[in-house]
Amino acid sequence: MANDKKLVAEITDMEKDFPQWYTDVVKKAELADYSSLKGCMIIKPYGYAIWELLQRQLDDRFKETGHENVYMPMFIPESLLQKEKDHVEGFAPEVAWVTQGGENELPERICVRPTSETLFCDHYSHVIQSYRDLPKLYNQWCSVVRWEKTTRPFLRTTEFLWQEGHTAHATAEESQTETIKMLNVYSDFCKDVLAIPVIKGEKTEKERFAGAKNTYTIESLMHDGKALQSGTSHNFGDGFARAFGIQYTDKNNELQYVHQTSWGVSTRLMGAIIMVHGDNSGLKLPPAIAPIQVVIVPIAMHKEGVIEKAEELTARLKSVARVKADLTDKTPGWKFSEYEMKGVPIRLEVGPKDIEQNQVVLVRRDTGEKQVVSMDGLEETIPALLQEIQTNLYEKALKNLQENTYPATNMEEFEDILDNTPGFVKAMWCGNRACEDEIKELTGATSRCIPFEQEEISDTCVCCGEKAKYMLYWGRAY
Amino acid sequence: MANDKKLVAEITDMEKDFPQWYTDVVKKAELADYSSLKGCMIIKPYGYAIWELLQRQLDDRFKETGHENVYMPMFIPESLLQKEKDHVEGFAPEVAWVTQGGENELPERICVRPTSETLFCDHYSHVIQSYRDLPKLYNQWCSVVRWEKTTRPFLRTTEFLWQEGHTAHATAEESQTETIKMLNVYSDFCKDVLAIPVIKGEKTEKERFAGAKNTYTIESLMHDGKALQSGTSHNFGDGFARAFGIQYTDKNNELQYVHQTSWGVSTRLMGAIIMVHGDNSGLKLPPAIAPIQVVIVPIAMHKEGVIEKAEELTARLKSVARVKADLTDKTPGWKFSEYEMKGVPIRLEVGPKDIEQNQVVLVRRDTGEKQVVSMDGLEETIPALLQEIQTNLYEKALKNLQENTYPATNMEEFEDILDNTPGFVKAMWCGNRACEDEIKELTGATSRCIPFEQEEISDTCVCCGEKAKYMLYWGRAY
Numbered sequence: 033m034a035n036d037k038k039l040v041a042e043i044t045d046m047e048k049d050f051p052q053w054y055t056d057v058v059k060k061a062e063l064a065d066y067s068s069l070k071g072c073m074i075i076k077p078y079g080y081a082i083w084e085l086l087q088r089q090l091d092d093r094f095k096e097t098g099h100e101n102v103y104m105p106m107f108i109p110e111s112l113l114q115k116e117k118d119h120v121e122g123f124a125p126e127v128a129w130v131t132q133g134g135e136n137e138l139p140e141r142i143c144v145r146p147t148s149e150t151l152f153c154d155h156y157s158h159v160i161q162s163y164r165d166l167p168k169l170y171n172q173w174c175s176v177v178r179w180e181k182t183t184r185p186f187l188r189t190t191e192f193l194w195q196e197g198h199t200a201h202a203t204a205e206e207s208q209t210e211t212i213k214m215l216n217v218y219s220d221f222c223k224d225v226l227a228i229p230v231i232k233g234e235k236t237e238k239e240r241f242a243g244a245k246n247t248y249t250i251e252s253l254m255h256d257g258k259a260l261q262s263g264t265s266h267n268f269g270d271g272f273a274r275a276f277g278i279q280y281t282d283k284n285n286e287l288q289y290v291h292q293t294s295w296g297v298s299t300r301l302m303g304a305i306i307m308v309h310g311d312n313s314g315l316k317l318p319p320a321i322a323p324i325q326v327v328i329v330p331i332a333m334h335k336e337g338v339i340e341k342a343e344e345l346t347a348r349l350k351s352v353a354r355v356k357a358d359l360t361d362k363t364p365g366w367k368f369s370e371y372e373m374k375g376v377p378i379r380l381e382v383g384p385k386d387i388e389q390n391q392v393v394l395v396r397r398d399t400g401e402k403q404v405v406s407m408d409g410l411e412e413t414i415p416a417l418l419q420e421i422q423t424n425l426y427e428k429a430l431k432n433l434q435e436n437t438y439p440a441t442n443m444e445e446f447e448d449i450l451d452n453t454p455g456f457v458k459a460m461w462c463g464n465r466a467c468e469d470e471i472k473e474l475t476g477a478t479s480r481c482i483p484f485e486q487e488e489i490s491d492t493c494v495c496c497g498e499k500a501k502y503m504l505y506w507g508r509a510y
Numbered sequence: 511m512a513n514d515k516k517l518v519a520e521i522t523d524m525e526k527d528f529p530q531w532y533t534d535v536v537k538k539a540e541l542a543d544y545s546s547l548k549g550c551m552i553i554k555p556y557g558y559a560i561w562e563l564l565q566r567q568l569d570d571r572f573k574e575t576g577h578e579n580v581y582m583p584m585f586i587p588e589s590l591l592q593k594e595k596d597h598v599e600g601f602a603p604e605v606a607w608v609t610q611g612g613e614n615e616l617p618e619r620i621c622v623r624p625t626s627e628t629l630f631c632d633h634y635s636h637v638i639q640s641y642r643d644l645p646k647l648y649n650q651w652c653s654v655v656r657w658e659k660t661t662r663p664f665l666r667t668t669e670f671l672w673q674e675g676h677t678a679h680a681t682a683e684e685s686q687t688e689t690i691k692m693l694n695v696y697s698d699f700c701k702d703v704l705a706i707p708v709i710k711g712e713k714t715e716k717e718r719f720a721g722a723k724n725t726y727t728i729e730s731l732m733h734d735g736k737a738l739q740s741g742t743s744h745n746f747g748d749g750f751a752r753a754f755g756i757q758y759t760d761k762n763n764e765l766q767y768v769h770q771t772s773w774g775v776s777t778r779l780m781g782a783i784i785m786v787h788g789d790n791s792g793l794k795l796p797p798a799i800a801p802i803q804v805v806i807v808p809i810a811m812h813k814e815g816v817i818e819k820a821e822e823l824t825a826r827l828k829s830v831a832r833v834k835a836d837l838t839d840k841t842p843g844w845k846f847s848e849y850e851m852k853g854v855p856i857r858l859e860v861g862p863k864d865i866e867q868n869q870v871v872l873v874r875r876d877t878g879e880k881q882v883v884s885m886d887g888l889e890e891t892i893p894a895l896l897q898e899i900q901t902n903l904y905e906k907a908l909k910n911l912q913e914n915t916y917p918a919t920n921m922e923e924f925e926d927i928l929d930n931t932p933g934f935v936k937a938m939w940c941g942n943r944a945c946e947d948e949i950k951e952l953t954g955a956t957s958r959c960i961p962f963e964q965e966e967i968s969d970t971c972v973c974c975g976e977k978a979k980y981m982l983y984w985g986r987a988y
Contacts, residue, residue, distance in 0.1 A: 068590055068632050069620065072583035077648070080579050101558050105550035105669055106584075106622075106653060107606075112546055125612055128585075130622065132607035133657040142547065144584075144608065144622070154546050170555070175584060175652075179612040191583055 043373075045312050050256040055185070057306055061315045061374050064185045071183040071190035078374060079302065081323035083193065086301065087173065089225050089320065090195070093217050099169040099197060104151040106174070107142045112150045116275040119149060122242020126178045128190075144177040149243065149268075149294055152198035153276035160290060163202055163282050167210070171197040186303035187260075187510050194298030200278065200290040204269060207291035208246075211267040214295040215248045218263040226301065227318040227426040228252050228308050229433050230262060231456070231505055233481030238468055241294075245269035251480045251505060253433045254307035257454025259480050259507035262304050265295035303510070308429050315375025316397055318425050319418040326414060327371045328357040331364050331383030341387050345380065345410070352415050372397060377421045378414065398424050437505075439489045443474065446494060446506070450475055456507050460500035462493035471495050471506065480505040521851075523790050528734040533663070535784055539793045539852050542663045549661040549668035556852060557780065559801035561671065564779065565651065567703050567798065568673070571695050577647040577675060582629040584652070585620045590628045594753040597627060600720020604656045606668075622655040627721065627746075627772055630676035631754040638768060641680055641760050645688070649675040664781035665738075665988050672776035678756065678768040682747060685769035686724075689745040692773040693726045696741040704779065705796040705903040706730050706786050707911050708740060709934070709983055711959030716946055719772075723747035729958045729983065731911045732785035735932025737958050737985035740782050743773035781988070786907050793853025794875055796903050797896040804892060805849045806835040809842050809861030819865050823858065823888070830893050850875060855899045856892065876902050915983075917967045921952065924972060924984070928953050934985050938978035940971035949973050949984065958983040 043060060046053040058064050063079030075083065091101070107130065114120045127143040145151065156168060173195045183189050197214060201207040215232060222228040230250035240247040244266040252262045273279070273289040282288050309316040319325050326349060330342040342357040349355040358367050364381070371379055381393040394405045398421045405413060436455025440446040449457050457477065461467060468479055471494070482502045493500050521538060524531035536542050541557030553561065569579070585608065592598045605621040623629065634646060651673045661667050675692060679685040693710060700706040708728035718725040722744040730740045751757070751767040760766050787794040797803050804827060808820040820835040827833040836845050842859070849857055859871040872883045876899045883891060914933025918924040927935050935955065939945060946957055949972070960980045971978050 065633070065637070067583045067629070069583055069585050069587055072585060074583065074629075074633055075581040077578035077580055080581055083581075084579065100555035101562065102555055103553040103558055103561075103653075103671065105545045105547055105552065106655070107547050107550060107669070109547055127612070128608045129610035130606045131609045132619075134604050134606075141610075151545070151552075155543070155552055159543070175581075177584070191585070193581065 043312065043314065046255060046310075051184075053310075053312070054303075054306060057310055057314055057373075058185045063302065063306075066185075069190075071180055073185045073189050075193075075299070078323060082305070082317070082321050083299065083302065085321040085323065086225065087195075090221055090297070091173070093221055094171050094195075094197065097169075097213065097217060099171045099199075102170050102172050103174070104145075104148050104155070104172055106145050108145055108148075108150055110141045110143065112154055113143060115150060115153070116243050116272055119243035119272075123147065123178075126180065128177050128179055145174075146176055146178045147294075147296075148172070148174075148176075148196055149198065149272060150276075152294075153272045153278060153292075156200050156290065156292075157276045157278045160200060160278055160280050163280055166200060166202045166280060166290065167206065168200040169197075169210075170199065171195055184303075186299050186306070189299075192299050194296050196294060196296045199293045200273075201292070202280070202282070202288070202290065204291050207267055207269070207293050211246070211248060211265045211293045211295070214293070215250065215263075215265040218265070218295070218297060219250050222250060222252070222262065223426060225318065225320045226305060226308075227320075227422055227429060228262070228304055229426065229430040231433075231481060231483050233483035233505065235264075235481055236468060236479050236504070238465055239479060241266045243268060243271060245271060249481050251456075251507075252304050252308060253436060253456060253507070254304070254510070255310065255432070256307070257436055257508075259456065259505075259509040260300065260304050260307070261480070261509065262301060263295070263297040266293060268292040268294065309425055310375070313369070314373030316425065317375035317377060319377045319422045322375065322377055323354060324356045324371070324374070324376045325353045325418055326355040326378045326380060327367075327376045328355065328380045328382060329364055329367045329371075330357070330359065331381055331386075333359070333361075335384045337387055338382065338384060341382050345382065345392070345407070349410060349414060352411050353418060377418060396421060398428070439487075440494055441490045442494060443471075446471070446477075447475055450477055450508060454508065456480070456505050458487065458489060458503055458505060459494035460488075460490050460492060461502050461504045462496055462498045463501035464493075464496070464498075467493055467495035475506075475508075477506045477508050480507050480509065521790065521792065524733060524788075529662075531788075531790070532781075532784060535788055535792055535851075536663045541780065541784075541793075544663075547668075549658055551663045551667050553671075553777070556801060560783070560795070560799050561777065561780065563799040563801065564703065565673075568699055568775070569651070571699055572649050572673075572675070575647075575691065575695060577649045577677075580648045580650050581652070582623075582626050582633070582650055584623050586623055586626075586628055588619045588621065590632055591621060593628060593631070594721050594750055597721035597750075601625065601656075604658065606655050606657055623652075624654055624656045625772075625774075626650070626652075626654075626674055627676065627750060628754075630772075631750050631756060631770075634678050634768065634770075635754045635756045638678060638756055638758050640758055644678060644680045644758060644768065645684065646678040647675075647688075648677065649673055662781075664777050664784070667777075670777050672774050674774045675772060677771045678751075679770070680758070680760070680766070680768065682769050685745055685747070685771050689724070689726060689743045689771045689773070692771070693728065693741075693743040696743070696773070696775060697728050700728060700730070700740065701904060703796065703798045704783060705798075705900055705907060706740070706782055707904065707908040709911075709959060709961050711961035711983065713742075713959055714946060714957050714982070716943055717957060719744045721746060721749060723749060727959050729934075729985075730782050730786060731914060731934060731985075732782070732988070733788065733910070734785070735914055735986075737934065737983075737987040738778065738782050738785070739958070739987065740779060741773070741775040744771060746770040746772065787903055788853070791847070792851030794903065795853035795855060797855045797900045800853065800855055801832060802834045802849070802852070802854045803831045803896055804833040804856045804858060805845075805854045806833065806858045806860060807842055807845045807849075808835070808837065809859055809864075811837070811839075813862045815865055816860065816862060819860050823860065823870070823885070827888060827892060830889050831896060855896060874899060876906075917965075918972055919968045920972060921949075924949070924955075925953055928955055928986060932986065934958065934983050936965065936967060936981055936983060937972035938966075938968050938970060939980050939982045940974055940976045941979035942971075942974070942976075945971055945973035953984075953986075955984045955986050958985050958987065
């Protein structure tokens with residue numbers, strides 16, 4: 033059993049050093065590894081299996097809402113990137129430039145896409161002619177590159193995987209409806225599949241996406257009290273359409289500009305899963321995205337009938353859950369730690385005594401609770417329990433979010449919260465950029481969003497004391 | 511009805527100009543489009559939906575054979591690419607080089623992956639220590655870049671989508687077994703899913719992948735008599751392991767090099783689907799990868815009950831097929847051409863007379879055959895017919911392959927075949943590179959493979975007349 037302790041001991045406590053705990057979980061749960069190129073990560077089989085489950089369920093929701101997948105090139109010629117002024121200013125400083133193709137210098141630099149608005153716009157300008165061609169509801173799954181200085185697996189990497197939806201509509205109303213619809217698809221997905229509660233709201237002008245008219249966001253709260261922007265949805269109005277000349281003839285035969293949106297989530301969500309649910313034993317995976325939902329660990333494997341029973345249970349449960357029996361020669365204790373680290377929602381232990389009594393020992397990863405359960409009817413017990421764990425993880429996370437969201441009516445309270453009980457700070461704001469800048473300067477917190485659910489905490493701006501316009505969420509953020 | 515003729519007339523006959531026919535189908539069936547960057551294509555929704563169906567079914571087969579998906583970075587530092595001598599020589603002339611990141615010149619050029627052997631090897635050298643770590647059976651789905659001079663959608667593009675499997679094994683026998691196993695996964699997949707028959711065999715030394723000990727291939731035959739290399743599987747032996755220092759301690763505690771494989775198919779398969787099955791009305795999709803398997807076209811839509819019946823049929827068939835009713839205001843004739851162009855396997859026409867008589871008019875895309883079918887029991891008729899179409903497309907393609915494969919015992923016959931009845935040429939070969947080069951020089955054909963199924967056409971080399979060692983397949987190729 034010496035091994036067990038060692039395995040567990042290798043993870044830093046999150047209370048002691050949260051960033052180190054995070055890195056430990058990423059490595060020990062075998063989610064990702066560093067590559068030989070700084071800032072680029074390797075997503076390992078277990079991490080990628082989680083991503084695939086997440087991706088498939090989110091993609092289903094895109095298709096249910098009428099979206100189609102496409103694939104655009106990974107390269108953007110410099111001249112194309114420059115077509116929309118704000119956009120290029122936002123992205124040019126952080127792109128990777130290809131200057132040589134084969135043995136030749138290229139006549140024009142091309143960048144590896146940091147995001148694909150310009151490519152979609154260029155395409156839309158060719159394929160949209162009439163109102164009959166609208167709406168265009170496209171999405172793509174791909175990787176993008178942003179030349180980041182400091183990187184951390186999943187949270188900020190030079191290359192990352194994501195999806196980017198890009199839509200074009202006939203009217204301003206339609207593009208606004210789409211923008212909010214996709215924000216809701218994200219927040220429902222986070223709730224139902226990732227068991228992560230989010231705050232929905234609009235970004236301030238300062239925090240808007242480069243080239244957007246409005247940016248909406250879902251913000252989640254990590255275990256260390258820091259915020260994570262988990263997904264964004266942008267309404268571009270007709271700004272890109274004017275820059276790229278995307279026009280259609282309407283029913284009255286008049287030329288109109290289209291109205292556009294874009295929206296995306298990325299492998300950052302993997303970081304959210306780790307930091308919202310994890311504990312000092314490692315990951316805790318919501319069953320909906322757990323590559324292994326049930327692990328069967330045989331006890332006293334050398335005893336007659338134990339392996340057979342583990343295999344029998346695996347076969348029985350295969351149709352109701354993603355189940356795996358670990359029949360390797362590692363000790364049970366080692367396996368317990370291993371699958372706790374990997375966040376497997378349910379562990380079943382089966383030994384000679386259990387077989388005799390027609391029972392299994394069942395351990396929940398979310399609560400650590402251990403119970404003895406009859407082998408009969410496991411086909412019903414297990415799916416019901418997986419559902420319960422899914423719900424419980426959400427409720428725990430919601431409670432954590434609520435308990436760590438604090439109102440502040442003056443800057444002393446504001447700073448006190450961030451220093452002593454980190455979490456979201458709710459505070460009134462006059463709407464001026466000067467106050468937003470000053471608060472960031474003073475506290476290191478950034479405005480997360482103007483939440484859709486507004487409260488009137490006081491009637492003056494927390495910073496300048498002038499009349500307040502909105503309640504804002506603030507937080508130190510990833 | 512003027513529109514119908516126009517739509518059909520816009521496609522060039524394949525007998526008249528095959529390359530133009532191909533381009534027409536790609537555009538008119540809305541599979542892909544050109545992008546503003548030369549050589550890069552946009553995969554449009556209909557094309558991407560086919561790719562997704564293909565990808566999911568192939569991925570299932572990878573997982574059934576024990577493989578796990580991962581994601582490696584898209585960038586390779588120049589020093590890493592150079593570690594295996596043959597490999598870098600093969601790829602360096604055609605890679606895209608990133609030389610600037612953000613505002614800075616990079617200290618070392620990095621290339622956009624043309625293939626990822628070097629990245630997997632680098633990773634394997636870190637994670638493989640003991641025989642317990644073997645085998646590693648990894649795959650990834652991604653895009654790769656090769657700076658090509660002449661490009662054609664799907665067949666040869668600067669960037670393309672593919673999967674690349676990379677495995678590491680304890681022994682030479684195991685890596686050879688894996689190499690052949692994956693070649694068989696490909697050929698079974700081509701047969702069962704894409705309805706494409708292939709020739710399986712080994713590449714000659716000349717045609718081997720850069721750095722491989724043996725390369726195996728599946729070769730298919732297009733409608734114009736040209737060959738298409740449709741997938742390859744490589745056994746690397748321990749060559750890469752020695753270059754990258756990938757060693758493990760075996761059960762006797764001795765250090766050994768691993769033995770590796772890699773294997774891949776790409777969006778080229780989309781080109782094969784078009785050119786193996788298509789005709790002068792457009793695509794013909796095998797039902798297994800058809801995004802729409804059944805299209806319902808209402809006739810005299812303004813008549814009472816027609817739209818309702820089309821919707822009712824759609825709802826009924828939804829659980830047994832991918833079905834779509836086209837209720838737009840285009841003419842039936844326009845819709846017939848449109849869905850023929852898109853290769854939809856079955857069309858159902860429903861008009862007032864059909865409703866009266868409780869029937870539908872059913873048209874098969876593979877044969878053009880038109881039949882009147884009872885509305886009762888369509889839930890059984892349709893799936894059975896889809897299966898029949900799937901089989902029929904394969905059999906037709908197989909017949910075409912067989913009828914266009916010719917033995918040649920001398921160079922006159924060889925050239926005569928290629929010039930007058932293009933297809934595969936089967937010919938004996940002495941095994942010398944000089945003859946292989948000479949045949950290519952004389953005929954423009956390349957050796958496709960040494961097929962697993964050998965025949966003894968004669969006992970002398972078709973080129974030099976010396977004693978023959980193998981029968982080779984030859985062809986002009988994409």
